[in-house]
Amino acid sequence: MKIDMAYGSGGRQTSDLIHEVFLKNFDNKILCKMEDAAVLQVNPKIAYTTDSFVVTPMFFKGGDIGKVAVCGTVNDLLVMGAMPKYLTAGFIIEEGVEIDTIDRIAKSMSLAAKEAKVRIVAGDTKVIEGKGGVYINTSGIGEIRRAGVSISNCRLGDVILLSGNLGEHHASIMSHRMGIENSIQSDCAPLRSIVKNLMENNIKIHCMRDVTRGGLATVLSEAAASSSCAIEIYEKSLPISDQVRGFCDILGLDPLYMANEGKLIAAVPKDQAGKALALMRRSKYGENAQVIGKIKEGSGVTMITSLNGSRIIDILYGEGLPRIC
Amino acid sequence: MKTLELVKDELKNYNGRKIKIMEVCGTHTSSIFKNGIRSLISPQIQLISGPGCPVCVTPPAYIDKLVEYAVREKTCVLTFGDMMKVKGSRYSLTQAKAEGGNVKILYSPLSAVKMALEDKNTEFIFAAVGFETTTPIYALMMEEILKNGIKNLKLLTSIKIILPALSYLCETKENIDAFLCPGHVSVVTGCSVYKGMAEKYHKPFVVAGFEGEHILAAVDEIIHQIKKNRYYMKNLYTSSVTEEGNRKAAAITDKFFEGIDEYWRGIGIIRNSGLKLKDVYQEYDAGSRILDYTENVPKGCKCKEVILGRINPGDCPLFKTVCTPLNAVGPCMVSAEGACGIWYKNREVRP
Amino acid sequence: MCIAVPGKIVEINGDTAKVDIMNNICEANIKLVDAKIGDYILIHAGFALEVMKKDMAQEVLSIFEELEEDGNENPRTGKG
Numbered sequence: 001m002k003i004d005m006a007y008g009s010g011g012r013q014t015s016d017l018i019h020e021v022f023l024k025n026f027d028n029k030i031l032c033k034m035e036d037a038a039v040l041q042v043n044p045k046i047a048y049t050t051d052s053f054v055v056t057p058m059f060f061k062g063g064d065i066g067k068v069a070v071c072g073t074v075n076d077l078l079v080m081g082a083m084p085k086y087l088t089a090g091f092i093i094e095e096g097v098e099i100d101t102i103d104r105i106a107k108s109m110s111l112a113a114k115e116a117k118v119r120i121v122a123g124d125t126k127v128i129e130g131k132g133g134v135y136i137n138t139s140g141i142g143e144i145r146r147a148g149v150s151i152s153n154c155r156l157g158d159v160i161l162l163s164g165n166l167g168e169h170h171a172s173i174m175s176h177r178m179g180i181e182n183s184i185q186s187d188c189a190p191l192r193s194i195v196k197n198l199m200e201n202n203i204k205i206h207c208m209r210d211v212t213r214g215g216l217a218t219v220l221s222e223a224a225a226s227s228s229c230a231i232e233i234y235e236k237s238l239p240i241s242d243q244v245r246g247f248c249d250i251l252g253l254d255p256l257y258m259a260n261e262g263k264l265i266a267a268v269p270k271d272q273a274g275k276a277l278a279l280m281r282r283s284k285y286g287e288n289a290q291v292i293g294k295i296k297e298g299s300g301v302t303m304i305t306s307l308n309g310s311r312i313i314d315i316l317y318g319e320g321l322p323r324i325c
Numbered sequence: 326m327k328t329l330e331l332v333k334d335e336l337k338n339y340n341g342r343k344i345k346i347m348e349v350c351g352t353h354t355s356s357i358f359k360n361g362i363r364s365l366i367s368p369q370i371q372l373i374s375g376p377g378c379p380v381c382v383t384p385p386a387y388i389d390k391l392v393e394y395a396v397r398e399k400t401c402v403l404t405f406g407d408m409m410k411v412k413g414s415r416y417s418l419t420q421a422k423a424e425g426g427n428v429k430i431l432y433s434p435l436s437a438v439k440m441a442l443e444d445k446n447t448e449f450i451f452a453a454v455g456f457e458t459t460t461p462i463y464a465l466m467m468e469e470i471l472k473n474g475i476k477n478l479k480l481l482t483s484i485k486i487i488l489p490a491l492s493y494l495c496e497t498k499e500n501i502d503a504f505l506c507p508g509h510v511s512v513v514t515g516c517s518v519y520k521g522m523a524e525k526y527h528k529p530f531v532v533a534g535f536e537g538e539h540i541l542a543a544v545d546e547i548i549h550q551i552k553k554n555r556y557y558m559k560n561l562y563t564s565s566v567t568e569e570g571n572r573k574a575a576a577i578t579d580k581f582f583e584g585i586d587e588y589w590r591g592i593g594i595i596r597n598s599g600l601k602l603k604d605v606y607q608e609y610d611a612g613s614r615i616l617d618y619t620e621n622v623p624k625g626c627k628c629k630e631v632i633l634g635r636i637n638p639g640d641c642p643l644f645k646t647v648c649t650p651l652n653a654v655g656p657c658m659v660s661a662e663g664a665c666g667i668w669y670k671n672r673e674v675r676p
Numbered sequence: 677m678c679i680a681v682p683g684k685i686v687e688i689n690g691d692t693a694k695v696d697i698m699n700n701i702c703e704a705n706i707k708l709v710d711a712k713i714g715d716y717i718l719i720h721a722g723f724a725l726e727v728m729k730k731d732m733a734q735e736v737l738s739i740f741e742e743l744e745e746d747g748n749e750n751p752r753t754g755k756g
Binding site: 327507549571 | 678679680682705707708709718720721722723725726728729730731732734735736739740741742743744745746
């Protein structure tokens with residue numbers, strides 16, 4: 001069965017869609033009350049964020065638009081030192097989408113939410129004319145467990161940890177689009193375990209950021225600018241799988257600028273670097289974590305290359321497109 | 326016989342006369358930055374970028390033509406990702422797409438043939454840009470077009486040959502001391518083509534691959550030749566580059582293409598430096614020859630000097646002040662491989 | 677000006693080969709070369725440009741051995 005405009009009418013079909021797809025998958029007491037707004041009990045200090053998701057193709061190796069929509073918002077809360085509690089989900093569905101497809105997406109969101117220990121407590125659906133696309137907005141609330149974790153709080157002498165391999169989400173999506181066969185999976189994942197382990201073991205996290213669009217280069221450039229410091233990273237320490245490297249060679253892409261959906265960087269005091277790294281590696285999705293650099297005086301991001309040269313790393317300009325030249 | 330450490334040591338401590346080396350190919354320029362090569366060599370050795378970036382030397386009139394096709398009914402422009410950001414006299418293909426134009430990015434010209442077969446109601450225009458390396462591929466694409474009787478796929482060509490451009494650079498007495506020859510062009514042309522040039526112009530011509538080690542070795546070889554005052558072609562990319570090149574590639578190129586005087590953005594016309602589809606295949610050409618190349622060089626833009634290696638991007642008055650990657654005035658800022666674009670992103674490395 | 681990448685041929689069907697590039701499998705047209713399964717080819721825009729004589733990694737390792745020493749100025753070897 002396909003979604004048609006009637007599913008957005010607010011009448012019978014809308015109600016069917018909500019009950020048979022969303023309530024079934026997101027099942028929780030707050031949502032099931034079906035009030036106009038969810039009533040929530042939260043600690044006084046919260047982190048609150050929103051993000052919209054557009055992915056082509058909607059389903060890819062390692063995830064789908066639903067999983068990304070949950071993980072993206074969850075990770076944005078986590079890197080602020082907050083434990084994610086509640087999400088809302090807004091769907092804009094183009095007519096022609098199979099109801100089964102929406103069900104698959106909702107199921108995947110439900111699984112990701114369970115893993116991240118968040119509840120989807122409010123939602124909305126609109127149907128528009130189009131060619132079978134789905135767009136999702138999620139907003140999230142998390143309880144602040146550690147105040148002061150901030151992009152502008154990197155301090156001199158801090159080391160920078162990266163939670164795992166670069167470029168896998170981007171490479172997985174691109175492989176699909178370019179018809180290149182490989183086993184690269186999107187890294188799309190909620191990073192709760194990593195953040196929780198760092199915080200509960202008293203790692204003094206100064207700054208955390210999830211590494212998404214624009215890649216590591218863009219995130220580090222933003223951190224250096226916000227914290228008025230320089231960042232030095234080491235090419236040899238960057239975790240990148242051979243398969244992603246090969247993929248980048250084919251299309252002339254740079255893993256430093258490729259999107260990830262389940263990676264974060266953290267700036268922590270030097271004397272805690274070893275402990276923090278060990279904690280990350282013990283956490284789910286953190287097994288390939290590395291110390292990749294440090295905070296220095298000055299400005300901008302520099303990379304010490306494999307040949308021991310130095311290279312300036314800037315933010316991404318425009319879109320990273322496959323090149324032949 | 327040397328080692329990496331010895332070469333690095335020699336290049337870092339070189340204190341002879343100032344040497345200007347032109348890396349002709351944009352992929353070399355990119356590799357030089359990615360590996361931080363400039364920080365590894367003496368300031369007495371200057372690496373300057375040449376005209377080997379198709380995005381930088383493709384004239385605005387060509388982009389305008391693509392844009393025109395992109396917004397035309399039932400027409401689709403097919404291009405490599407490289408050309409998306411280059412601005413014509415008004416728009417880039419990225420902007421044309423935003424205006425509703427039909428533009429698709431491809432990795433291989435073979436997909437173009439497939440698309441044309443699958444959708445006979447759309448006219449496909451392939452943006453055939455590039456150098457000696459890519460031309461034989463366009464020739465094979467032509468073979469497929471003929472074999473399948475495809476009528477809805479045409480080429481808009483802007484194909485350059487790098488060798489006449491190198492001769493031009495040598496003839497115009499630009500003070501370039503040596504050339505780092507384009508590795509992948511050389512795979513097709515063979516490295517012997519540089520032998521005569523090295524002799525005639527009395528300069529080192531060194532062929533190298535694209536790893537950082539290749540480039541360090543090539544620079545070291547150039548310094549060695551200059552020290553010895555003996556100039557010749559040296560091939561350091563022996564895994565892939567042979568003396569005579571790929572003959573099959575040359576033969577199929579000759580079957581479909583013939584030489585023309587070609588316009589290089591920022592430089593002007595260089596004799597016999599381009600290729601066009603032969604007259605018998607003109608029905609597969611999307612109007613490449615009717616382009617009016619007059620371009621209004623933006624006031625103050627020094628791209629020509631940059632492409633010719635006369636100045637560094639930092640010496641242009643517009644660099645970083647008016648001209649930035651998000652508001653590129655000249656072609657060299659547009660491309661990820663353009664000298665100015667690369668310098669901008671790496672601006673603090675060394676002036 | 678031209679990106680090209682080495683890959684190993686794992687299968688050939690007429691003019692098309694399946695090529696392994698660090699565990700990424702893609703198709704390449706091999707009409708411009710005489711290649712067989714197991715060969716390393718250099719691929720540009722989906723086409724093989726050349727059969728490689730040796731591995732790129734090998735070349736990078738041995739490249740400095742190809743360079744001549746400067747001779748007399750270099751007291752460490754004493755020969756040209």
